[in-house]
Amino acid sequence: MSPVTTETAVTLRVDDRDVTVPEGSTILDACNAAGVETPVICYGPTLTPVNVCRVCVVELDGSRTLVPSCSRPATDDMVVHTDSERVRHSRKMVLEFLATGVDLSQADELGRWSEHYGADPDRYGSDVAQMDEPVRVQDNLYIRDYDKCVLCYRCVEACGDDAQHTYAISVAGRGFGARISTEYDTTLPDSACVYCGNCVAVCPTNALQFKTEYDLRQADDWRPDDQTVTQTVCSYCGVGCNLELHVQDNRIVKCTSPDDHDVTRGNLCIKGRFGWTYV
Incomplete structure (x- = not known):
């Protein structure tokens, strides 16, 4: 007879509500269990959290800084605040900073959250650095639009350990010059890319998109x-x-x-x- 195993659980408090989740869950998992919607950019349900966007941060009693809910493990007796003034201000500024240098016009989820938090990137003025690069169309399958890329690493994770194990792309450059690139910035057809399109599937801003969609958008028929x-x-x-x-x-x-x-x-x-x- 097989032994009976009992899943260990932890209980924490999310916005004045006690929530019990399996041990090993994250704060974001607890928020979802509590029915609390949380903005995310670099997080994906099939990807390993990389902690780069910081838009999912929450306030945690006893913590000096805001913590990323997508990767912080939930533990017993945690007290989490997802809608405090400090959290709202942080999320608003992250969204504003992104929108000052990146085209988020096709990032529907980020647009919804920007409206929710009253983000106003225009208040920083028009004299801000922009990517301002032409769209890269190198085949008939998908395109790369760096003006829309927020460096969330989702595509890198999907191309690497989390899915494809091809490792055709990675982050190249530093500072504002950082971007997702193939090896030695070679063209896609000459790179290690196997055209699975899993990077396109996880992109949250449409920086990677089907060529068919791109053509229809260009014709104003999407x-x-x-x-x-x-x-x-x-x-x-x-x-x-x-x-x-x-x-x-x-x-x-x-x-x-x-x-x-x-x-x-x-x-x-x-x-x-x-x-x-x-x-």
Whole structure:
């Protein structure tokens, strides 16, 4: 007879509400369990937290500084405040700083949170540094728009240990010159990229986007409200990857995969992600 195992739990207080979560959970997990929505940029449900954006910070009793909820382990008797003046001010400034130097016009979630916190990047004036680089279109699969990149590292994590293990991209440069780059800044077709598109899937700002989407946006014909999403199974092999086909005007315009699917966890290969033009 197999021994009975009991999962250890911890109980903490989130915004005046006691929450119990499994041991090993983060403060963000506890916030989600309490029904408290938290802004995130560098965090993804299928990725390892890298603690670079600091927009998910919360106030913790006994802590001198605000702590990142996405990576701080939850422990018994913690007292967490997610909506204090200090937290709101910090999150607002992070969003403002990002928006002064980066184009967030296609980052819908960040736009929603910026409105929520009343972020006003224009108050810093117009004389601020901008990336101001042309969009890199090097193939017919996806494009890179550095003007929209917030250096959240999500694409690096997806290309590396968390999913693909290709390690085709990393952070190059320092300070304001830092950017996500291939080895020696070579073109994508000449790099180690295998075109799985998992970096595109996790990008929160559309700095990486399908070439089909980019072309429709350039033609002012990208209409997500008119699109339907149909879930199906990839037809190329027997693994069983789930696909979400985004259809506009009776044509597939891009393909994604659900994060909560046991097989894919949001990840696909080049055939599943981009090989749908035969339909």
